[in-house]
Amino acid sequence: MWRIWLPGAIVCTLAFLVGLMIGYPLAALAVALAGIVIWQASQARRLERFLHGELSPGALPQQGTFGELARHLAAHTRQQQQRAMRSHLALLGFRRSAMAFPDPLVLLDNADHHVRWFNRAAGTLLGLQRPGDTLQPLRVWQHHPEIQPWLAKTGQEPLELPSPVNPERRLLLRLIPFSSQQNLLVAEDITRLTRLEQVRRDFVANVSHELRTPLTVIHGYLELLSEDDCPALEPILPEMRSQSQRMTRIVEDLLTISRLEAQQGLPEERVALAPMLLTLEREAQALSRGQHQIHCEDRLGMDLRGSAAYLHSAFSNLVSNAVRYTPSGGHISIRLEHHGDGVRLAVTDTGHGIPDAHIPRLAERFYRVSTSRSRELGGTGLGLSIVKHVLHLHQARLTIESAVGRGSTFACQFGENRLLPRLPGNDDGQAPDDDGHSPIPD
Known part of the structure; x- marks a missing residue:
């Protein structure tokens, strides 16, 4: 602190002594104080111009109160610039990575779901283009209206739908909270998985259907056999019938699952x-x-x-x-x-x-x-x-x-x-049919 006030104190002391020598000590002191004020004002003006970007750090004051402030300010400015440069490089790296990401990424506003940014894959699979789709509602709404209420509720299950660019490609959409005002929409291309799943379903359905007839025949013949006609089969015939029935139930359940998987509604x-x-x-x-x-x-x-x-x-x-x-x-x-x-x-x-x-x-x-x-x-x-x-x-x-x-x-x-x-008459406790059985329709 003494370095800040010592120069001004020395100037004032010398001016007072000179004033004593010439017989006007107070006038000399006043002139010295006025000079100090004018000098400090000029230094303050240079700091102000630096803060507004009109001067470089080398033009800052080097001495006195404002020189000390300028040194601290210059050091703080350098630190801020270094942090800003690191943040800028990190942001560039993130954007390059996001641009190269194979799945579509779309940054959306929370309030109106307008597009703020998207990567290249979003153009390929979602049909987004720059600059026309920036700051505009998501274009996929035009093809799939159900996406709008889905976007309005964060934390929902992923939404599966066809690509608006190529309906043969299937996309799985996920909505991830990105900040208090933005969400990140991630679309995964699941076309290959969907096709493999369809192949599996078809295989299970076809195999189950083909097994139904031979199992019915085998079970029928086993029912015709009796322990009296074939004494040698007496120990194993009940087990054969039981396993035949179990295989039939498995096939019927597999067919039921195949029908359920094929249902859209x-x-x-x-x-x-x-x-x-x-x-x-x-x-x-x-x-x-x-x-x-x-x-x-x-x-x-x-x-x-x-x-x-x-x-x-x-x-x-x-x-x-x-x-x-x-x-x-x-x-x-x-x-x-x-x-x-x-x-x-x-x-x-x-x-x-x-x-x-x-x-x-x-x-x-x-x-x-x-x-x-x-x-x-x-x-x-x-x-x-x-x-x-x-x-x-x-x-x-x-x-x-x-x-x-x-x-x-x-x-x-x-x-x-x-x-x-509940309608009148639906609470009478009567079963829906005589045998109480309501099978899944073929």
Whole structure:
């Protein structure tokens, strides 16, 4: 601090001494102070011009108060310039990387979803062009209106749709929050994966269809055989029939999944839930043969919009699984109730329970927690996969809660938009048909 004020103090002292010598000390001091003020004002003006970019750092004051300030200001300016240069180089590197990224990237405003920036791949797959599409609504809206409400809700599931440039190419869109005012739209080209998935579906459907006839023939001949006609086959004939029936069930379930995967939509009909609930209870009692306590409860008092055949197939799978995997004497409850922001049909059992590590994979095809127990009980390993596909077609989801040793709850969760007021006569507890069976249509 002394370096800042010492020069001015020396000047004032010398001026005062000179003034004493000539007989005008105060006048000399006043002249010295005026000179100091004028000099400081000129130095301040140079700093101001530097701040406005009119002077280079070399023209800044070098002495006095403003010289010290100029040195600190110049050092701070150099640091700022270095940081700005590093940020600029990082931004250039990011933009080059984003430009070379093989998937389309589009930066959108949160408020109006106008395009702020996009890379080259967005021009190839989404048809965006510079400068016409910059600061304009996303052009893909013109081809796919469903993208607008999807963009309005961040955190949604990815959206699959064809490319507006080439409809034969399939894109999977994801919306990633980029900042408080912008989102990043990422489009992945899944054309090859879609084709491979279609090949797999066709293969499973064709093989299952071709296996159905020979299995029917084999099963028919096995039914014609009797232990009395072929005593040598007596030990193995029941097992052959059992395995033939099991193979037939697997083929039928594979065909069911193939039909579900080929579905783009479902009939939007009224599903009377009261009769369906009664049918599920009767099916559970028939399968249980009096070995379990079965309780059915309707806390909803409404109907659903969807496909009765498909929903019955899904619900029936959950009920039959609960009966199969619950030891004798256990309790099974079927509840239709409000839950969270929607409604659900929940099937709860007091079975062995499922370890947490297995729950995320339960709906995979042929996945089994216990292979030996599943085969012993006659399961195909496809039931929950069928349930998952049926619920997906109804914009619903399967939730699973389980604790080892205490049982499990499998629930079909539907949105409230599928609820319908129950019509008079739909709560009379009558089943939908005589045999209580509602198969998925071919």
